[in-house]
Amino acid sequence: MTRVSLALLACALVAACAAPAKKTAEAVPGPGEVRSAAAARALISPGKSTKAEVRAALGEPVAVDFASGYEVWVYREMAERRANELVLLFAPTGTVSKARIRAGAPPSAGAGRSSG
Protein backbone atom coordinates (compact mmCIF):
# COMPACT_ATOMS: atom_id res chain seq x y z
CA MET A 1 0.00 0.00 0.00
CA THR A 2 2.81 2.30 0.79
CA ARG A 3 4.23 1.97 -2.70
CA VAL A 4 0.79 2.54 -4.19
CA SER A 5 0.28 5.61 -2.03
CA LEU A 6 3.63 7.01 -3.03
CA ALA A 7 2.88 6.36 -6.68
CA LEU A 8 -0.48 8.08 -6.38
CA LEU A 9 1.12 11.00 -4.59
CA ALA A 10 3.76 11.30 -7.32
CA CYS A 11 1.07 11.21 -9.98
CA ALA A 12 -0.88 13.90 -8.16
CA LEU A 13 2.19 16.12 -7.91
CA VAL A 14 3.03 15.65 -11.58
CA ALA A 15 -0.54 16.43 -12.53
CA ALA A 16 -0.53 19.51 -10.33
CA CYS A 17 2.68 20.75 -11.89
CA ALA A 18 1.42 20.06 -15.37
CA ALA A 19 -1.94 21.70 -14.81
CA PRO A 20 -0.90 25.33 -15.36
CA ALA A 21 0.84 24.51 -18.63
CA LYS A 22 -2.23 22.70 -19.90
CA LYS A 23 -4.39 25.63 -18.87
CA THR A 24 -2.11 28.09 -20.71
CA ALA A 25 -2.20 26.03 -23.87
CA GLU A 26 -5.97 26.06 -23.84
CA ALA A 27 -6.35 29.70 -22.88
CA VAL A 28 -8.27 31.94 -25.22
CA PRO A 29 -6.46 35.11 -26.32
CA GLY A 30 -7.77 38.16 -24.51
CA PRO A 31 -7.96 41.70 -25.86
CA GLY A 32 -4.67 42.62 -27.47
CA GLU A 33 -3.41 39.04 -27.43
CA VAL A 34 -2.64 36.52 -30.13
CA ARG A 35 -1.17 33.03 -29.99
CA SER A 36 1.44 33.82 -32.64
CA ALA A 37 2.48 37.25 -33.87
CA ALA A 38 3.85 35.76 -37.08
CA ALA A 39 0.63 33.90 -37.83
CA ALA A 40 -1.38 37.02 -37.07
CA ARG A 41 0.88 39.12 -39.31
CA ALA A 42 0.27 36.71 -42.18
CA LEU A 43 -3.43 37.57 -42.05
CA ILE A 44 -2.80 41.29 -42.59
CA SER A 45 -2.35 43.01 -45.95
CA PRO A 46 -0.94 46.54 -45.65
CA GLY A 47 -2.79 48.86 -47.97
CA LYS A 48 -5.87 46.62 -47.95
CA SER A 49 -6.88 45.32 -44.53
CA THR A 50 -9.48 47.44 -42.78
CA LYS A 51 -10.09 47.83 -39.06
CA ALA A 52 -13.18 45.65 -39.26
CA GLU A 53 -11.28 42.92 -41.07
CA VAL A 54 -8.38 43.00 -38.60
CA ARG A 55 -10.75 42.95 -35.65
CA ALA A 56 -12.59 40.01 -37.13
CA ALA A 57 -9.35 38.14 -37.72
CA LEU A 58 -7.43 38.94 -34.55
CA GLY A 59 -9.95 40.18 -32.01
CA GLU A 60 -9.91 43.38 -30.00
CA PRO A 61 -6.56 45.17 -30.00
CA VAL A 62 -4.78 47.44 -27.59
CA ALA A 63 -5.42 50.62 -29.54
CA VAL A 64 -4.00 54.12 -29.40
CA ASP A 65 -5.61 56.70 -31.65
CA PHE A 66 -4.11 60.06 -32.48
CA ALA A 67 -5.52 63.45 -33.39
CA SER A 68 -3.91 63.08 -36.83
CA GLY A 69 -6.30 60.25 -37.67
CA TYR A 70 -3.60 57.60 -37.47
CA GLU A 71 -4.16 54.71 -35.10
CA VAL A 72 -1.82 52.07 -33.69
CA TRP A 73 -3.07 48.62 -32.78
CA VAL A 74 -0.94 46.21 -30.78
CA TYR A 75 -1.28 42.46 -30.29
CA ARG A 76 1.10 40.64 -27.97
CA GLU A 77 1.69 36.93 -27.83
CA MET A 78 0.26 35.10 -24.87
CA ALA A 79 3.56 34.58 -23.13
CA GLU A 80 4.50 35.69 -19.67
CA ARG A 81 7.95 36.85 -20.70
CA ARG A 82 9.60 38.01 -23.90
CA ALA A 83 6.39 38.10 -25.87
CA ASN A 84 6.61 39.03 -29.52
CA GLU A 85 4.37 41.89 -30.45
CA LEU A 86 2.58 42.74 -33.66
CA VAL A 87 2.20 46.46 -34.27
CA LEU A 88 -0.21 47.75 -36.91
CA LEU A 89 -0.54 51.32 -38.11
CA PHE A 90 -3.85 52.42 -39.57
CA ALA A 91 -3.81 55.45 -41.84
CA PRO A 92 -6.60 58.01 -41.51
CA THR A 93 -8.31 56.16 -44.39
CA GLY A 94 -8.92 53.24 -42.01
CA THR A 95 -6.68 50.69 -43.70
CA VAL A 96 -3.43 49.22 -42.44
CA SER A 97 -0.52 51.25 -43.79
CA LYS A 98 2.31 49.55 -41.90
CA ALA A 99 2.83 46.34 -39.94
CA ARG A 100 5.80 45.03 -38.00
CA ILE A 101 6.71 42.39 -35.47
CA ARG A 102 8.92 43.32 -32.57
CA ALA A 103 10.62 40.15 -31.40
CA GLY A 104 10.87 39.20 -27.78
CA ALA A 105 9.74 42.33 -25.99
CA PRO A 106 9.89 41.68 -22.26
CA PRO A 107 6.60 43.01 -20.92
CA SER A 108 8.37 45.01 -18.22
CA ALA A 109 11.51 46.03 -20.08
CA GLY A 110 11.80 49.55 -18.88
CA ALA A 111 8.25 50.42 -19.50
CA GLY A 112 5.10 50.47 -17.48
CA ARG A 113 4.20 53.29 -15.24
CA SER A 114 5.48 51.61 -12.11
CA SER A 115 9.11 51.71 -13.04
CA GLY A 116 11.32 54.30 -11.80
Next chain:
Amino acid sequence: MASLPLCALLAFLPVLAWAQDPRPDDAVVVTAVRNPVDKSYRRMLRGMETFEKRKRDLAPNATLRFKLLPRRTGTKFDTVNLELVGDSFATPIEVAADNTFTVPRDRLAVKENASVQADRKELTMTWRADVRSPGLPPGVRRLGDLRLECAVGMEAGLISNSRTGIGRLARYLFDSADYCERPRNRYLFFADRPVFNVTLVSGDRREDLPVERLYAGATVDPDWKRDLAYCDCEVLIDRTYFMPLGDRSWPDDTLVYFEYMDDDPR
Protein backbone atom coordinates in the same frame (compact mmCIF):
# COMPACT_ATOMS: atom_id res chain seq x y z
CA MET B 1 -0.07 56.00 6.77
CA ALA B 2 2.86 58.23 6.10
CA SER B 3 4.13 55.79 3.56
CA LEU B 4 0.97 55.85 1.51
CA PRO B 5 1.51 59.18 -0.21
CA LEU B 6 5.09 58.20 -0.93
CA CYS B 7 3.97 54.94 -2.50
CA ALA B 8 1.50 56.81 -4.60
CA LEU B 9 4.16 59.28 -5.49
CA LEU B 10 6.67 56.64 -6.46
CA ALA B 11 4.13 54.94 -8.65
CA PHE B 12 3.37 58.20 -10.37
CA LEU B 13 6.74 59.83 -10.60
CA PRO B 14 8.59 57.85 -13.17
CA VAL B 15 6.77 59.66 -15.87
CA LEU B 16 8.00 63.07 -14.98
CA ALA B 17 6.36 64.60 -17.94
CA TRP B 18 2.92 63.49 -16.77
CA ALA B 19 2.93 65.91 -13.94
CA GLN B 20 0.96 69.06 -14.32
CA ASP B 21 -2.46 70.29 -13.43
CA PRO B 22 -4.78 70.44 -16.38
CA ARG B 23 -6.37 73.85 -16.59
CA PRO B 24 -8.97 75.25 -18.90
CA ASP B 25 -7.49 77.66 -21.38
CA ASP B 26 -9.56 80.48 -20.00
CA ALA B 27 -7.96 80.08 -16.56
CA VAL B 28 -5.24 82.52 -17.59
CA VAL B 29 -5.83 86.07 -18.69
CA VAL B 30 -3.25 87.13 -21.24
CA THR B 31 -2.40 90.78 -21.19
CA ALA B 32 1.09 91.67 -22.34
CA VAL B 33 2.35 88.50 -20.86
CA ARG B 34 0.89 87.64 -17.55
CA ASN B 35 1.36 84.06 -16.52
CA PRO B 36 3.73 83.48 -19.40
CA VAL B 37 5.60 80.33 -20.24
CA ASP B 38 8.89 80.87 -18.47
CA LYS B 39 11.98 79.06 -17.25
CA SER B 40 14.63 79.97 -14.72
CA TYR B 41 17.70 81.46 -16.36
CA ARG B 42 19.94 80.09 -13.62
CA ARG B 43 18.59 76.60 -14.19
CA MET B 44 19.13 76.89 -17.92
CA LEU B 45 22.71 77.96 -17.25
CA ARG B 46 23.12 74.89 -15.09
CA GLY B 47 21.96 72.84 -18.04
CA MET B 48 24.50 74.54 -20.27
CA GLU B 49 27.24 73.84 -17.75
CA THR B 50 26.20 70.20 -17.65
CA PHE B 51 26.48 70.12 -21.41
CA GLU B 52 30.03 71.49 -21.29
CA LYS B 53 31.07 69.09 -18.52
CA ARG B 54 29.71 65.95 -20.11
CA LYS B 55 30.06 66.74 -23.78
CA ARG B 56 33.54 65.23 -24.12
CA ASP B 57 32.34 61.83 -22.92
CA LEU B 58 28.91 61.66 -24.47
CA ALA B 59 28.92 63.74 -27.63
CA PRO B 60 32.30 65.38 -28.34
CA ASN B 61 31.28 67.22 -31.51
CA ALA B 62 27.74 68.12 -30.58
CA THR B 63 26.13 71.52 -30.22
CA LEU B 64 23.41 72.49 -27.76
CA ARG B 65 20.27 74.44 -28.46
CA PHE B 66 17.00 74.60 -26.59
CA LYS B 67 13.73 73.84 -28.29
CA LEU B 68 10.14 74.96 -27.86
CA LEU B 69 7.35 72.47 -28.50
CA PRO B 70 3.59 72.91 -28.52
CA ARG B 71 1.68 71.45 -25.64
CA ARG B 72 -1.88 72.56 -26.33
CA THR B 73 -4.00 72.22 -29.43
CA GLY B 74 -4.35 75.50 -31.25
CA THR B 75 -1.22 77.12 -29.86
CA LYS B 76 0.23 79.32 -32.60
CA PHE B 77 3.84 78.41 -33.02
CA ASP B 78 5.04 80.31 -36.03
CA THR B 79 5.85 83.56 -34.25
CA VAL B 80 6.94 82.77 -30.71
CA ASN B 81 8.83 85.66 -29.13
CA LEU B 82 11.29 84.94 -26.36
CA GLU B 83 12.90 87.33 -23.91
CA LEU B 84 15.45 87.12 -21.15
CA VAL B 85 13.75 89.13 -18.42
CA GLY B 86 15.35 90.46 -15.24
CA ASP B 87 14.30 93.15 -12.77
CA SER B 88 16.02 95.89 -14.76
CA PHE B 89 16.09 94.60 -18.33
CA ALA B 90 14.40 92.56 -21.03
CA THR B 91 16.52 91.26 -23.91
CA PRO B 92 15.01 89.52 -26.95
CA ILE B 93 16.21 85.98 -27.71
CA GLU B 94 16.22 84.96 -31.35
CA VAL B 95 14.13 81.89 -32.14
CA ALA B 96 15.01 79.95 -35.29
CA ALA B 97 12.46 78.65 -37.76
CA ASP B 98 12.64 75.21 -36.15
CA ASN B 99 11.77 76.79 -32.78
CA THR B 100 15.26 76.28 -31.36
CA PHE B 101 17.29 78.94 -29.63
CA THR B 102 20.41 79.53 -27.55
CA VAL B 103 20.66 81.44 -24.30
CA PRO B 104 23.42 84.04 -23.77
CA ARG B 105 25.64 84.06 -20.71
CA ASP B 106 24.87 87.20 -18.76
CA ARG B 107 26.12 88.08 -15.27
CA LEU B 108 23.37 90.62 -14.67
CA ALA B 109 20.76 88.01 -15.56
CA VAL B 110 22.28 85.66 -13.01
CA LYS B 111 22.39 88.39 -10.38
CA GLU B 112 18.78 89.36 -10.96
CA ASN B 113 17.62 85.73 -11.13
CA ALA B 114 16.19 86.37 -14.59
CA SER B 115 13.82 84.11 -16.46
CA VAL B 116 13.43 83.15 -20.09
CA GLN B 117 9.87 84.06 -21.05
CA ALA B 118 7.76 83.33 -24.09
CA ASP B 119 4.76 85.37 -25.19
CA ARG B 120 2.45 82.45 -24.70
CA LYS B 121 0.28 81.34 -21.82
CA GLU B 122 1.75 78.85 -19.41
CA LEU B 123 0.93 75.22 -20.19
CA THR B 124 0.67 75.95 -23.90
CA MET B 125 4.28 75.00 -24.60
CA THR B 126 7.01 72.76 -23.33
CA TRP B 127 10.78 72.81 -23.61
CA ARG B 128 13.58 70.38 -24.35
CA ALA B 129 17.32 70.43 -24.92
CA ASP B 130 18.36 69.72 -28.50
CA VAL B 131 21.82 68.14 -28.78
CA ARG B 132 23.02 67.31 -32.27
CA SER B 133 26.24 65.79 -33.50
CA PRO B 134 27.09 66.80 -37.07
CA GLY B 135 26.99 64.48 -40.06
CA LEU B 136 23.89 62.44 -39.30
CA PRO B 137 21.24 62.09 -42.01
CA PRO B 138 17.59 62.99 -41.39
CA GLY B 139 15.76 60.39 -39.34
CA VAL B 140 18.89 59.27 -37.48
CA ARG B 141 20.02 60.29 -34.01
CA ARG B 142 22.95 59.30 -31.84
CA LEU B 143 22.37 57.76 -28.41
CA GLY B 144 25.10 59.85 -26.76
CA ASP B 145 23.34 62.99 -27.98
CA LEU B 146 20.09 61.78 -26.44
CA ARG B 147 21.83 60.94 -23.16
CA LEU B 148 23.18 64.45 -23.07
CA GLU B 149 19.78 65.91 -23.93
CA CYS B 150 18.32 64.16 -20.91
CA ALA B 151 21.13 65.34 -18.62
CA VAL B 152 20.78 68.93 -19.78
CA GLY B 153 17.00 68.83 -19.76
CA MET B 154 16.84 67.55 -16.20
CA GLU B 155 19.47 69.92 -14.90
CA ALA B 156 17.85 72.89 -16.64
CA GLY B 157 14.43 71.98 -15.28
CA LEU B 158 12.85 72.01 -18.72
CA ILE B 159 10.08 69.52 -18.14
CA SER B 160 6.84 71.09 -17.07
CA ASN B 161 6.31 70.11 -13.48
CA SER B 162 3.30 70.26 -11.30
CA ARG B 163 2.64 73.06 -8.91
CA THR B 164 0.99 70.65 -6.57
CA GLY B 165 2.74 69.38 -3.48
CA ILE B 166 3.36 66.05 -5.16
CA GLY B 167 4.87 67.79 -8.14
CA ARG B 168 7.22 69.83 -6.00
CA LEU B 169 8.30 66.76 -4.09
CA ALA B 170 8.78 64.95 -7.38
CA ARG B 171 11.04 67.71 -8.55
CA TYR B 172 13.01 67.56 -5.32
CA LEU B 173 13.50 63.83 -5.60
CA PHE B 174 14.00 63.36 -9.30
CA ASP B 175 14.82 66.62 -11.00
CA SER B 176 18.49 66.00 -11.64
CA ALA B 177 20.72 64.62 -14.34
CA ASP B 178 21.19 61.46 -12.25
CA TYR B 179 17.70 60.43 -13.27
CA CYS B 180 18.96 59.84 -16.81
CA GLU B 181 21.32 57.11 -15.62
CA ARG B 182 18.54 55.02 -14.18
CA PRO B 183 18.12 51.88 -16.23
CA ARG B 184 14.39 52.36 -16.43
CA ASN B 185 14.17 56.12 -16.62
CA ARG B 186 11.28 57.59 -18.54
CA TYR B 187 12.62 60.83 -19.87
CA LEU B 188 10.30 61.74 -22.70
CA PHE B 189 11.84 62.52 -26.09
CA PHE B 190 10.06 63.99 -29.09
CA ALA B 191 10.86 62.78 -32.60
CA ASP B 192 10.74 65.19 -35.51
CA ARG B 193 7.55 63.56 -36.81
CA PRO B 194 5.04 60.95 -35.62
CA VAL B 195 6.88 57.65 -35.20
CA PHE B 196 6.00 54.09 -36.10
CA ASN B 197 9.25 52.47 -35.05
CA VAL B 198 12.53 53.37 -33.36
CA THR B 199 15.53 51.08 -33.87
CA LEU B 200 18.87 51.06 -32.07
CA VAL B 201 21.86 49.90 -34.11
CA SER B 202 25.35 49.29 -32.76
CA GLY B 203 27.63 47.21 -34.95
CA ASP B 204 25.82 43.96 -35.65
CA ARG B 205 23.36 44.50 -32.84
CA ARG B 206 19.99 45.81 -33.90
CA GLU B 207 16.90 46.15 -31.71
CA ASP B 208 13.54 47.86 -32.04
CA LEU B 209 12.16 49.64 -29.02
CA PRO B 210 9.16 47.85 -27.49
CA VAL B 211 6.00 49.65 -28.46
CA GLU B 212 5.44 50.40 -24.79
CA ARG B 213 8.40 52.80 -25.11
CA LEU B 214 6.55 54.73 -27.79
CA TYR B 215 3.54 57.03 -27.43
CA ALA B 216 4.39 57.91 -23.82
CA GLY B 217 3.63 54.35 -22.76
CA ALA B 218 -0.01 54.58 -23.83
CA THR B 219 -0.17 50.93 -24.92
CA VAL B 220 0.34 49.81 -21.34
CA ASP B 221 -1.88 52.43 -19.75
CA PRO B 222 -5.61 51.82 -20.11
CA ASP B 223 -6.22 55.36 -18.81
CA TRP B 224 -3.84 57.09 -21.16
CA LYS B 225 -6.45 59.45 -22.58
CA ARG B 226 -7.36 60.68 -19.13
CA ASP B 227 -3.69 61.02 -18.21
CA LEU B 228 -2.87 62.94 -21.36
CA ALA B 229 -3.93 66.24 -19.84
CA TYR B 230 -1.14 65.81 -17.29
CA CYS B 231 1.56 65.19 -19.88
CA ASP B 232 3.60 67.83 -21.63
CA CYS B 233 3.25 65.54 -24.64
CA GLU B 234 -0.43 66.40 -24.81
CA VAL B 235 -0.54 67.19 -28.55
CA LEU B 236 2.65 65.39 -29.57
CA ILE B 237 2.07 61.98 -28.06
CA ASP B 238 2.54 60.36 -31.47
CA ARG B 239 6.10 61.70 -31.56
CA THR B 240 7.20 60.53 -28.11
CA TYR B 241 9.60 57.77 -27.11
CA PHE B 242 11.66 56.64 -24.13
CA MET B 243 15.24 55.47 -24.60
CA PRO B 244 17.28 52.94 -22.59
CA LEU B 245 19.66 55.71 -21.57
CA GLY B 246 20.96 53.89 -18.52
CA ASP B 247 21.66 50.66 -20.39
CA ARG B 248 25.37 50.95 -21.00
CA SER B 249 25.43 47.87 -23.19
CA TRP B 250 24.39 50.42 -25.83
CA PRO B 251 27.42 52.68 -26.39
CA ASP B 252 27.12 56.40 -26.99
CA ASP B 253 27.87 55.87 -30.68
CA THR B 254 24.73 53.76 -31.06
CA LEU B 255 22.63 55.08 -33.92
CA VAL B 256 18.91 55.51 -33.48
CA TYR B 257 16.82 55.13 -36.62
CA PHE B 258 13.30 56.47 -36.89
CA GLU B 259 10.59 55.09 -39.12
CA TYR B 260 7.87 57.69 -39.32
CA MET B 261 4.17 57.08 -39.75
CA ASP B 262 4.11 58.92 -43.05
CA ASP B 263 7.20 57.24 -44.50
CA ASP B 264 6.60 55.09 -47.56
CA PRO B 265 5.79 51.49 -46.60
CA ARG B 266 8.89 49.29 -46.43
